[in-house]
Amino acid sequence: MDKSRTELLIGKENIELIASKKIAIVGVGGVGGALAISLARCGVENFTLIDFDKVSASNINRQVVAFEQTIGKNKVDVLKEMILAINKNAKVNAVAQKICKENVKELISDFDLVVDAIDSVQDKVELICHCKENNINIISSMGAGNRVEVPNFEIADIYKTHNDGLAKALRKKLKERGVKNLEVVFTSQKPIENKGKVIGSIAYFPIICGNVLCSAVINKILRREI
Numbered sequence: 001m002d003k004s005r006t007e008l009l010i011g012k013e014n015i016e017l018i019a020s021k022k023i024a025i026v027g028v029g030g031v032g033g034a035l036a037i038s039l040a041r042c043g044v045e046n047f048t049l050i051d052f053d054k055v056s057a058s059n060i061n062r063q064v065v066a067f068e069q070t071i072g073k074n075k076v077d078v079l080k081e082m083i084l085a086i087n088k089n090a091k092v093n094a095v096a097q098k099i100c101k102e103n104v105k106e107l108i109s110d111f112d113l114v115v116d117a118i119d120s121v122q123d124k125v126e127l128i129c130h131c132k133e134n135n136i137n138i139i140s141s142m143g144a145g146n147r148v149e150v151p152n153f154e155i156a157d158i159y160k161t162h163n164d165g166l167a168k169a170l171r172k173k174l175k176e177r178g179v180k181n182l183e184v185v186f187t188s189q190k191p192i193e194n195k196g197k198v199i200g201s202i203a204y205f206p207i208i209c210g211n212v213l214c215s216a217v218i219n220k221i222l223r224r225e226i
Helices: 004-010 012-020 030-042 075-086 121-133 165-176 204-222
Strands: 022-026 046-050 091-095 113-116 138-141 153-157 183-187
Touching (some): 004 012, 022 030, 030 046, 030 075, 030 204, 046 075, 075 091, 113 121, 113 204, 121 138, 138 204, 153 204
Parallel strands (some): 022 113, 046 091, 113 138
Antiparallel strands (some): 153 183
């Protein structure tokens, strides 16, 4: 992979530092998939991708892994191929499992950073608490659905978020578990009211959320925070 343009911006030492970091992405749908592709283009070379889901036709409107020809394939396997097409030297561990209380200790251990991009509140709680209890760096994405205006994402502590139903549910459960802080990417933009159980989505919202997450990860590395 030619990293010359990025090196002009951040220097060779930082290019090598980024390449050395071990990043786990849990959830590789709209947000996590976009995040992974941008991290690969930034020079990250050590990935673990964790997601149990397969590509469906309804994913095509927003997910980087979703094409007519990838329907029915494991998202992590499709994303692995995409990352290797960007950088053949990348090391990508694709784990087609649903992270939960029973397997989080097995799946999440030796990483410089974990990025939580999953939807399930309970599974997010278990992942976050495991990382906090074991001093593993973690950053989480909040809701990116039911919105259509120009996206405006922020990086903040979860206890300072608002207008986000996922963050609200998560705050309550994390407080009960004694988690005092969590860095998240969220938008304060009010969601469109949707009376159905399925969350509406549009192409650019989760992709921009994923790229804000990418910027947060890269800048953590550049600041030597991980």
